[in-house]
Amino acid sequence: QVQLVESGGGLVQTGDSRRLSCVVSGRTIAKYNVGWFRQAPGKEREFVASHTWSIGATYYADSVKGRFTISRDNAINTFYLRMNSLKPEDTAVYYCAADPFRSAASMMTKPAADYWGRGTQVTVSS
Numbered sequence: 001q002v003q004l005v006e007s008g009g010g011l012v013q014t015g016d017s018r019r020l021s022c023v024v025s026g027r028t029i030a031k032y033n034v035g036w037f038r039q040a041p042g043k044e045r046e047f048v049a050s051h052t053w054s055i056g057a058t059y060y061a062d063s064v065k066g067r068f069t070i071s072r073d074n075a076i077n078t079f080y081l082r083m084n085s086l087k088p089e090d091t092a093v094y095y096c097a098a099d100p101f102r103s104a105a106s107m108m109t110k111p112a113a114d115y116w117g118r119g120t121q122v123t124v125s126s
Contacts, residue, residue, distance in 0.1 A: 002026040002115045006096050009120030012086055016124070020081040022096030022117055029053070030074040033104040036081045037111045038092035039119075045095070045111045049081060050104035059108050063089075086124045093119040 008020040020036070035050035049070040050059045058070055064083075072079035079096065097113035107113065 002098065004096050004098060004115055004117035006094065006117040006120040009094060009122045011123045011125065014087060014124055014126050016086050017082070017084045018086065018122065020083070020094055020096070020120060020122070022079050022081075022098075024077045024079075024098060024115075028074070029072065029077050029079065029098055032098040032100050033102060033107070034070075034072060034079045034096065034098045035104060035107040035113060036068075036070060037095045037097060037107075038090075038122075039095070040089075040092040043092075047108050047111055048094070050107040051079065052104040057104060059104055061108070083122070086122075088124045088126045091122060091124050093121050095119045 003025045005023050031053050036048040037045050038048050039045040047061050051070045067085045069082040096117045098115045099113040
């Protein structure tokens with residue numbers, strides 16, 4: 001059984017940086033496309049970033065482009081979301097996700113994946 005566990009969330013101030021981690025167990029992520037999504041109170045879950053296992057392509061939501069970076073370390077079955085220049089509107093529960101078949105590009109249009117973490121709260125104070 002594949003399990004994803006996020007960590008790294010917390011309370012930060014505007015302009016701060018934070019790195020979220022997603023540790024995967026039960027299956028190697030070397031051939032999984034992975035992504036990060038977020039959900040703010042009263043809003044639908046939205047795409048943040050994704051990474052393709054095959055060619056290393058990355059995709060970002062316009063709202064985070066240039067500030068957030070997705071990366072992965074297959075050796076330790078972990079992927080990351082580095083968040084810089086955080087803004088109050090980045091406040092949300094952040095979820096990691098992985099899928100062996102759904103493309104990283106398709107994650108941009110629909111927050112769907114086979115495997116999900118339970119989320120980690122990121123709160124950015126102004």
